[in-house]
Amino acid sequence: MVLILFAVFVVWRIDSPRVERFRAEVIDRVVPSFDWAMAPLTGTVHLFTEFQSYRRLVEQNRDLRRELQQMKAWKEAALQLEQENAKLRDLNNVRLDPALTYITGVVLTDSGSPFRQSVLINVGSRDGIMDGWPAMDGIGLIGRISGLGNETARVLLLTDTSSRIPILIQPSGQHAMLTGDNTNSPLIEFLENPDLVRPGDRVVSSSDGGVFPADLLVGQVVLGSDGRLRVRLSADYERLEFLRVLRSQPRESILDPGALIAPRDTSQSTDAAQPEEPASAEGTNG
Template identity: 65%
Template structure:
C-alpha cells in the first residue's frame, strides 16, 4: 500500500494570504492615522517609493501616447480628405467664376456698357452699437470730413446694411434695415415684383405692398429697386423666406452679428433733364378729336338750276359779294 503524500502548499498559501491581509490592513490603518509623525512617515514613504515606480508606468504612458497619436493621425487624415473635397469644389467654382467673368466682359464690350464712375465707396470701422429696444443703428468712424452725406447706402461687403441718418465731423450714424422706421423699395427676382421692405425690430424684416404675392417664392433674390432715387438699384439685400406668421420676410445677406467694417456708397442722384420738349414734342394746338369730313364744293350746273327756279318764283338771286357795284351815270 502506497504512502499518502502530505499537501504542504495549501497551508502555506493560507498563511501567506493571511499575512498579506494583515499587512494591507496595517497599511490602511497607518494611512488613516491623523498624526503629524504619521504624516511625515507617509510623505517619506511616498518620496522613496513613487519615483522608483516610473518604470511600471512607462508602458502605460507609451501606450496612451500611441493611442493619442493614432487618434490625432486619424483626425488629420479626415481633415485632409475634407480639404481635398473642398479644394475640388473650389476649383470647380473658380472655373465657373472665370467663365462668367469672361462672358460678362464680352457682353459688356459688345453692348458698350459704361459703368457709373460716381458709384464709389469709402470704408469705415464700426465703433459702437447704439441700438436699443426701439432703435437699430450703429456708428461708423466716417463723417463730414470724409464727404459723407445723409441718405447714402452702407454695405458690409456682401449685402446692404442700412443708410446714413446722421453725420458728424468724424462719425456717422447708420440706421439698419431692421429698424422699425426703415423703409426700402426693393425688387424681387426673378419675378420682378416691386415691394417695400419694412423693418420691425427683428432679424427678418417683412415685405409689404407686393403687387402679386403669389408670384413670390421662398429663396427669391431681393435687391434694391432704386425707386425714389435714395439707393442705387441692384444692391443685394437678401433672400425671401416665409415666416411662421405666413408673411414673406427677407433673410438679410449682411452679417448683422459681426458688423466690423462698412462700405459707404458715394451715390449721386440722377441728372435731371432740363429740355424735355426736345424728347417728347407737345401736340399741335387745335381741335382735339377725329378730323371733320371734307365739305363738298357746289357744282355750276346746280347753281344755274337754282337761279332758274328763283326767277320762276319771282325772286331775284342775292347779289354776288365779289361783284363790283355799277356806278350810275
C-alpha cells in the same frame, strides 16, 4: 427741472431735425474720446466668444476645406460667366455707373437699446459722407446713413423699425418695400403680385424714388414662420466690424419732355441732349 426736461421733449417733437442734429453732435464729441476703452473691451469679448469655437476647430476646418472645394468650382463658373457677361455688355454697348466708389469705416458702438437697430461708425462729414448714403459690408446692404457728425455717422440698419427701402425681387422683377420690424429678417411689403415671388429669389435694392443706387445685393426671399414674405439678409449682421459707405450721386433727372412732339424751330437744335436719355433710362431699370 421736470418742466425743463419735458420742454426738451416738446422741442424735439416740434423741431426734430434740429434736436437730432444736436444729438449727433453730442455723440460726435463724446464717443470718439471713449474709443481707447471701447476697442479693447470689444476685442476681449469677441476673443472670449471665439475661444468657445476653438473646441470645434478640427471639424470646422474640415467643413471649411470641403466648402472651399465647392467654392473653387463656383469661382471657375463665375469667371467664365464674367467673361461672357463682359463680352455681351461690350456687344450691347452697356454703360455701367462708374460713380460707385466707397469709404470704409469701423463700427464704434451700437445703439445701446434693444429697440433701436443702428451702429455708429468712425467716418463722418469730415470724410465727405452725406445723409442717406447706403452702407454695405463686403457682401450685402446693411443700412443707410441717418445722422451725421463731424467724425462719426450713424447707420440705420435694415432691421430697425423705422427703416424702409425700395427693393426689386430679381427673376420676376417685382418692386416692393423692405420694412424693418426689429427681427433678423425684415418684411417685404407693398408687393404687387405675391404669386410671382418664391422663397429663394434674390432681392436687390432698386432706385425707385431716387433714394438708393440700384442693384445692391440685399438678400434672399424667405417665408417667415408667420406666413409672410421676409428677406434673409446677405450681410453678416452678427459681426459688423467694417462697413463700406457707398458714395451715391443723385441721379440726373429728365425734367422736360424734349422736343420730340412739339413743333420746333429748325434753327434751334436739341439733339445734343438726345444721346443721354437712353443710357440713363437703362440705368434706372437696372
